[in-house]
Amino acid sequence: MRTIDQIEPFRVMQLLERAKELEAQGRKIIHMEIGEPDFHTPESVRNAAKKLLDNDQFYTPSTGAPELQQALAAWYEQEYHVQIAPERILITPGTSGAFNMLYAVLIDAGESVLLPDPGYPCQRNFIRLAGGQPLNIPVGPDSRYHLDGALIDKHWQPHTRAAVVINPGNPTGTVLQRQSISELAKACRAHNGYLISDEIYHGLTYDTSAPCALEVDDHAIVINGFSKRWAMTGWRIGWAIVPEKLIEPCRRVMQNIFIAAPTLSQYAAIEALKATDAVEMMRSAYDERRQYLLRELPKLGFDIVVEPQGAFYIYANVSKLTEDSKSFCWRLLEQAGVAITPGEDFGVYQSNTHLRFSYATHLDDIREGIARIAAFLNK
């Protein structure tokens, strides 16, 4: 099969398009499908960008503006107490850019990467685009919906190059602690591969915090970005922290595939690292919504098996309500005007009996969404 024929659509976009059509017809739709913050980008970042517009916007070095690399290195020291040489921090167009770059470096035709199923859907396609093979490993409540050392040992193939952890998880919001990450890192090392830790939801954690994989293993590859924690999805800025020996091949790929991340966004992003009050305001609002949904959803028959302590998602088992979460979501959208994401977006394992609520939506809308779902279920 040709590579492009293996690339699946980002299905939630189809649901979103239908929701937009219904809105165009005058209906109010409650959006609990999309993983995009509903907050403004911190004001200090927007103000910095306005001032920066007076400057020329030429390319930065391919691996990023040195000022942002240094600011991030200082931030890692402060946030996680890890020391990272700034040149190991590669600035990319979004976290998505970091993954595309990384897989171009790590994977040759026919090589594979272990992924959790359920997991972030684009991952599989990033790997396929690099000519690789995603190995989707079913994960459930036992391992908090993450890979663990035993799963890595069981599924690692001779041509496997890496395993991915998304911590906090998407779609599950579950958080792994040091011990589990250390186990993952050890298992990957034992197979001469890499642990890739997607930390894009770091900072959005509730009653806990998520450790950076570099706290436990300097050989891990960390991927992160400004989209979620700092409400900066459209600024397209992310980064990868790679071991020293990968810097040079990464640089070559970056020079070729995107030359450099957007200059304006890179310099404005330096301000984001100081915007701790704005981040805390968003985090506590998300937490209030999370707590509301954790109380209300089980009353309606949505089972939440492992409490989500991060990101802005709740992954629920709907087997009490349906055996077909896809048609459930579509009916809910058409009849009740509430958009949520069916499990099939995140993989195949038990996807028919699961779905994901996003609470990156105002609490008033979430309340209305819950009332509409309750009315829908009583029909």
Ligand SMILES: Cc1ncc(COP(=O)(O)O)c(C=O)c1O
């Ligand atoms: C787990 C995960 N990784 C990466 C991304 C990509 O983010 P971006 O390219 O905006 O940095 C997303 C976006 O939803 C995500 O959920």
